[in-house]
Amino acid sequence: MNARLLPLLATLVIFLVAYAVCYAQYPAMLSTRVIGNLLTDNAFLGIVAVGMTFVIISGGIDLSVGSVIAFAGVFIAVMLRDTSLHPLAVFSMLLLITTLFGASMGAIIHYLEMPPFIVTLAGMFLARGMAYVLSIDAVPITHEFYEYMQRLYWLMPGKGRLTLIGGLMLLVVIAGSILAHRTRFGMNVYAIGGGAQTAALMGVPLARTTMAIYALSGLLAGLAGIVFSIYTSAGYSLATVGVELDAIAAVVIGGTLLTGGSGFVAGTLIGVLIMGLIQTYIIFDGSLSSWWTKILIGMLLFAFIVLQKGLVWTTAKRRIAGG
Amino acid sequence: MPQSDSQPLLRARGVSKVFPGTIALDGVDFSLEAGEVHALLGENGAGKSTLIKCLTGAYRRDGGDILLHGEIIDPKCTIDAQGYGIGTVYQEVNLLPNLTVAENLSLGHQPTRFGMISTRAMNRGAREVLSQFGLDIDVSRSLESYSVAVQQVIAIARAVTLSGKVLILDEPTASLDSKEVELVFDVVRSLRQRGLGIVFISHFLDQIFEITDRVTVLRNGRLVGSETTSDIDRVRLVNLMLGRELEQEVRSHGKTHAAAGEPRLTFTGFGRKGRIEPFDLSIQPGEVVGVAGLLGSGRTETAEVMFGVAPHDSGEARRGDGTVLNLASPRDAIAAGFGFCPEDRKTDGVIADLTVRENIALALQARIGWMRRIPDREQRAMANDYIRKLDIRTPDAEKPVGLLSGGNQQKVMLARWLVTNPSFLILDEPTRGIDVGAHAEIIRLIEDLCKQGMSLLVISSELDELVAYSHRVIVVRDRHHVAELTGGDITTDNMVRAIAAPEREAIS
Numbered sequence: 001m002n003a004r005l006l007p008l009l010a011t012l013v014i015f016l017v018a019y020a021v022c023y024a025q026y027p028a029m030l031s032t033r034v035i036g037n038l039l040t041d042n043a044f045l046g047i048v049a050v051g052m053t054f055v056i057i058s059g060g061i062d063l064s065v066g067s068v069i070a071f072a073g074v075f076i077a078v079m080l081r082d083t084s085l086h087p088l089a090v091f092s093m094l095l096l097i098t099t100l101f102g103a104s105m106g107a108i109i110h111y112l113e114m115p116p117f118i119v120t121l122a123g124m125f126l127a128r129g130m131a132y133v134l135s136i137d138a139v140p141i142t143h144e145f146y147e148y149m150q151r152l153y154w155l156m157p158g159k160g161r162l163t164l165i166g167g168l169m170l171l172v173v174i175a176g177s178i179l180a181h182r183t184r185f186g187m188n189v190y191a192i193g194g195g196a197q198t199a200a201l202m203g204v205p206l207a208r209t210t211m212a213i214y215a216l217s218g219l220l221a222g223l224a225g226i227v228f229s230i231y232t233s234a235g236y237s238l239a240t241v242g243v244e245l246d247a248i249a250a251v252v253i254g255g256t257l258l259t260g261g262s263g264f265v266a267g268t269l270i271g272v273l274i275m276g277l278i279q280t281y282i283i284f285d286g287s288l289s290s291w292w293t294k295i296l297i298g299m300l301l302f303a304f305i306v307l308q309k310g311l312v313w314t315t316a317k318r319r320i321a322g323g
Numbered sequence: 324m325p326q327s328d329s330q331p332l333l334r335a336r337g338v339s340k341v342f343p344g345t346i347a348l349d350g351v352d353f354s355l356e357a358g359e360v361h362a363l364l365g366e367n368g369a370g371k372s373t374l375i376k377c378l379t380g381a382y383r384r385d386g387g388d389i390l391l392h393g394e395i396i397d398p399k400c401t402i403d404a405q406g407y408g409i410g411t412v413y414q415e416v417n418l419l420p421n422l423t424v425a426e427n428l429s430l431g432h433q434p435t436r437f438g439m440i441s442t443r444a445m446n447r448g449a450r451e452v453l454s455q456f457g458l459d460i461d462v463s464r465s466l467e468s469y470s471v472a473v474q475q476v477i478a479i480a481r482a483v484t485l486s487g488k489v490l491i492l493d494e495p496t497a498s499l500d501s502k503e504v505e506l507v508f509d510v511v512r513s514l515r516q517r518g519l520g521i522v523f524i525s526h527f528l529d530q531i532f533e534i535t536d537r538v539t540v541l542r543n544g545r546l547v548g549s550e551t552t553s554d555i556d557r558v559r560l561v562n563l564m565l566g567r568e569l570e571q572e573v574r575s576h577g578k579t580h581a582a583a584g585e586p587r588l589t590f591t592g593f594g595r596k597g598r599i600e601p602f603d604l605s606i607q608p609g610e611v612v613g614v615a616g617l618l619g620s621g622r623t624e625t626a627e628v629m630f631g632v633a634p635h636d637s638g639e640a641r642r643g644d645g646t647v648l649n650l651a652s653p654r655d656a657i658a659a660g661f662g663f664c665p666e667d668r669k670t671d672g673v674i675a676d677l678t679v680r681e682n683i684a685l686a687l688q689a690r691i692g693w694m695r696r697i698p699d700r701e702q703r704a705m706a707n708d709y710i711r712k713l714d715i716r717t718p719d720a721e722k723p724v725g726l727l728s729g730g731n732q733q734k735v736m737l738a739r740w741l742v743t744n745p746s747f748l749i750l751d752e753p754t755r756g757i758d759v760g761a762h763a764e765i766i767r768l769i770e771d772l773c774k775q776g777m778s779l780l781v782i783s784s785e786l787d788e789l790v791a792y793s794h795r796v797i798v799v800r801d802r803h804h805v806a807e808l809t810g811g812d813i814t815t816d817n818m819v820r821a822i823a824a825p826e827r828e829a830i831s
Binding site: 204 | 401402405417418419420421422426427430431433435438439440442465481
């Protein structure tokens with residue numbers, strides 16, 4: 001069996017075991033209502049984590065996405081308040097802005113040979129600052145189209161609701177999976193993660209691919225911002241602080257190697273769901289502090305980093321043995 | 324092939340490449356026929372890799388032409404060269420370990436249907452390609468799950484499918500064992516049959532004689548000879564590589580053992596698996612022991628094992644008084660009074676961004692411990708002292724070493740060890756890449772040091788240089804110490820013969 005599937009399998013097993021434990025304690029957790037809420041509550045995180053998966057597979061990191069989500073919310077709210085543009089027009093403007101924002105970070109990373117950490121850290125401050133410039137206060141969104149979107153859902157068997165944004169996240173995950181595993185762009189992303197120098201020697205267009213990776217992350221951060229604004233009906237410049245770290249955690253728990261070159265978009269979805277499940281459990285319990293989410297996620301992260309290191313060692317050993 | 328009679332497949336005409344301070348290639352001619360394996364030989368710095376990089380467009384050449392089928396081509400990068408039909412496989416496998424075998428073979432030109440990669444077609448194509456190379460493996464597994472030899476064959480397969488005329492193999496066998504080498508050689512032979520022109524770089528003479536049809540030897544950036552492999556014998560080949568004509572050089576210096584008596588250091592059964600076979604060696608005060616051998620023969624490995632860079636796993640080292648030395652790391656070696664100037668100044672030796680003073684103070688500071696900083700004034704006095712003594716040409720002690728010439732950098736590195744006052748100093752290729760004037764000064768310095776009673780081990784591929792200053796010469800071949808020459812026996816001729824001897828037998 002391919003050793004690279006192991007982290008994904010481990011993630012899946014952890015998710016199923018965790019769900020079983022929750023079910024044993026609270027049988028109500030195994031209902032489509034809980035599942036529907038799980039998808040809706042984590043829709044924005046799931047979307048942004050798909051973009052982060054590409055970035056991390058390529059060996060990079062994107063710290064700007066949390067700020068971009070906040071910027072997106074404020075931008076939409078302010079535009080809808082101050083102009084008479086239709087939300088769909090505002091959405092397309094926003095997605096264009098965040099995609100270009102991501103692409104220019106990718107360009108700086110490639111052409112100026114700067115570490116992604118530094119460049120996207122600057123991007124993080126920049127996007128957050130732009131959000132403040134637009135509005136310091138929370139701006140509520142009241143638009144009939146928003147109410148329409150919020151009412152849209154598909155009633156699953158068992159009375160669970162698959163909302164518009166929950167469904168959108170699933171679509172993004174499916175599209176991301178196809179993009180990663182079945183296109184030349186996806187293969188180039190894995191190639192760069194395996195070794196940028198070698199990939200370039202083998203004919204991978206480094207500049208174009210790097211820019212596309214961060215543009216994709218920017219686009220999905222923008223989309224996550226739209227989803228978040230539908231979810232909260234407001235734009236607030238102090239929202240989603242640290243979401244980039246949640247996204248990174250979800251990607252790593254989902255079995256993607258932090259050093260790049262290996263990972264699955266589907267794993268990221270499970271990573272997001274594990275984090276959501278922990279939160280749901282805490283809500284069900286009612287007496288636990290929500291800080292337990294962070295503690296458990298921290299422990300999970302450690303476990304996965306150790307698992308990844310162990311895998312790297314065993315594959316290295318197998319090869320020396322002549323495998 | 325009718326056209327190959329008049330036109331070689333690939334030809335380099337007067338190719339030159341200049342780097343700041345050195346001429347890496349000086350008007351080199353090279354021609355490769357279709358259906359031949361052509362060895363490119365030379366010591367470190369001879370210009371082999373520079374020539375290859377010019378041929379594949381990795382370097383811009385400063386002069387000369389490259390002709391393919393008689394037509395001038397100008398590859399601007401390796402991808403460009405690939406388009407012309409010139410593919411390269413390096414010693415380090417240049418594939419992506421995290422992708423599957425099939426993905427590695429098809430990266431950049433995957434079969435697609437409606438914009439999607441068709442994994443089935445990709446895997447089928449990969450299996451077909453590899454079956455031509457006698458490889459029947461699961462192509463959907465990641466590359467890293469296969470041995471280096473298999474990876475190497477996959478790299479060759481990729482290069483051949485993408486280019487298909489000229490294949491350049493840059494030390495493809497360096498990290499393979501003999502069975503794996505056969506696997507690669509079978510592939511090379513079948514490609515020769517198919518009419519590809521293959522450039523083969525290796526420093527294993529046995530492999531050269533086994534697989535190649537012609538050899539071209541470079542030395543110091545110049546072409547020194549190009550001959551049919553079957554017409555050349557080992558001794559002549561080694562002579563070409565090391566730059567000596569076949570002549571009996573009489574030893575004029577007549578050096579014998581310096582001070583007979585107690586050896587300063589005795590190494591018995593000293594070695595490390597996979598690096599250098601166990602050897603015995605004793606060194607007396609004031610003695611210069613030369614080490615001769617080809618690149619990769621175990622000469623540098625000898626020094627590294629002694630200095631603890633690659634710690635020994637067999638044998639022991641004793642001082643003259645019988646106390647056992649602990650040489651598990653360079654730190655231990657420095658504490659035992661050893662010094663080591665490595666072969667590659669730029670990567671292992673001087674720290675280019677630090678000043679002359681800081682570089683000189685480095686080893687002494689390491690020896691006395693980082694907690695007790697040597698005062699600036701003392702450092703400066705020390706640096707100025709050695710700048711004068713070794714005649715280091717620098718405006719002042721505060722100039723970054725990277726700005727000095729090669730010979731002066733070498734002297735700074737020597738000074739660094741001399742301030743620690745070592746009793747045993749190892750010099751690996753101390754005269755490589757420096758001009759003739761500095762060359763003579765370094766040799767004079769070696770002689771001075773040994774007069775002062777220091778023991779030296781000097782590794783060099785300049786055989787006449789070894790003749791000039793060595794009291795004894797160890798010859799290394801295939802990771803074995805195969806011969807020891809003393810006194811009047813130290814001639815370039817004897818050394819060449821010992822290096823070239825095909826079997827592992829002691830030369831007396």
